[in-house]
Amino acid sequence: MASAQDLRKRIKSVTNTQQITKAMKMVASARLRRAQGKAEATAPYADKLGQILRHIASSIPENFSRPLLEVRPVKRTCYVMIGADKGLAGAFSTNLTKFVIEQIGTKTPDQYDIITSGRKPRDCMKIRGYHVEKHFSGYSDKPGYEHARALIQEVIPRFLNGEVDEIIMVYTHFVNSMTQVAEAHQLLPIETPQAEQDGQDYIFMPDVTTVCEQILPKYLEITMYNGLLQSAASELGARMTAMTSATDNAGELIDKVGLEYNKLRQSSITNEISEIVGGANALQ
Numbered sequence: 001m002a003s004a005q006d007l008r009k010r011i012k013s014v015t016n017t018q019q020i021t022k023a024m025k026m027v028a029s030a031r032l033r034r035a036q037g038k039a040e041a042t043a044p045y046a047d048k049l050g051q052i053l054r055h056i057a058s059s060i061p062e063n064f065s066r067p068l069l070e071v072r073p074v075k076r077t078c079y080v081m082i083g084a085d086k087g088l089a090g091a092f093s094t095n096l097t098k099f100v101i102e103q104i105g106t107k108t109p110d111q112y113d114i115i116t117s118g119r120k121p122r123d124c125m126k127i128r129g130y131h132v133e134k135h136f137s138g139y140s141d142k143p144g145y146e147h148a149r150a151l152i153q154e155v156i157p158r159f160l161n162g163e164v165d166e167i168i169m170v171y172t173h174f175v176n177s178m179t180q181v182a183e184a185h186q187l188l189p190i191e192t193p194q195a196e197q198d199g200q201d202y203i204f205m206p207d208v209t210t211v212c213e214q215i216l217p218k219y220l221e222i223t224m225y226n227g228l229l230q231s232a233a234s235e236l237g238a239r240m241t242a243m244t245s246a247t248d249n250a251g252e253l254i255d256k257v258g259l260e261y262n263k264l265r266q267s268s269i270t271n272e273i274s275e276i277v278g279g280a281n282a283l284q
Helices: 004-057 092-104 119-127 145-160 208-283
Strands: 077-082 112-117 134-136 166-176 179-188
Touching: 004 208, 077 092, 077 119, 077 145, 077 208, 092 119, 092 166, 092 179, 092 208, 112 119, 112 145, 134 145, 145 166, 145 179, 145 208, 166 208, 179 208
Parallel strands: 077 112, 077 166, 112 134
Antiparallel strands: 166 179
C-alpha cells in the first residue's frame, strides 16, 4: 500500500500535468479558430477557380498541348500525405496513416511513391516499412501558401517526366473539433468533367489557351493550400479534444488519489488516538 508521502507526490505530479494539458488545450483552441477561419476563407476561391477551370476545359482546342490534363494508364502513383509535425493529438496521425495504407492496398513498392508533409506521417510510414521518397516539415499547424507551392513544384515534374502517372493528395478534412475525416483528392491528372452551367459567360483574354496555362498551376497550388489548411485545423481540433480529455482524466485521478490519501490520513489519525487511549488506560 502506498504511503501518505507517495500519494502526496502523485497528487502533485498529476496536478502539474493537468496544468500543462490545460494550457495546451487553450493554445490549440486559439490556433484552431485562426486555422478554421483561413480554411473557410480559402474555400470559395478554390471552388470558383475550379468552376472556371471546368468551364474552359471543353473550350481548349484539340491541338493544344495539355500535359497536366493527360490521362494515361496508371502504372505508378504518388501519394502526398499531409499530416502533423507534433504528437499529442489523439488518433489524428494514426487514422491518416491507416487511410493511406488502405489507399496503397496491394501495390508493390515499384508502383507508388510517398511524399510526406509533417514529421508524424514520415515516422509512421517508416515504422510500418514504407519508403518515403521526399519529406517536408516545420509548418503543419501554420502552413503558408509558399509551402503549398513547394509541394506542387515537387510533384509536377514527376508527373510531366512520366515518373508517376497520377498524384493523390491525402489529407484530413476538418468537420468540427470533434470530427476529422481522412480524404483523398486526385491532383494530377486534373479531372475535367463537363462544364457546369452557372449562368455566366466568360470572356478570356488574350485567349483560352493562355488563360488555361496560367490557371492550371494556380488551381493545383490553391488545392494543395486548402488541403494544408484543412489538415492544420484538423490537427488543432484533434489536439484540443485530446487535451480536454487528458485534463478531465487528470482531474478524476486527482480526486481518486486525494480520496485515498484522506482515507490513509484518517486511518493514521485513528490509530494514533487508539494508541493514546490505550496507553492512558494502561497507566490507570
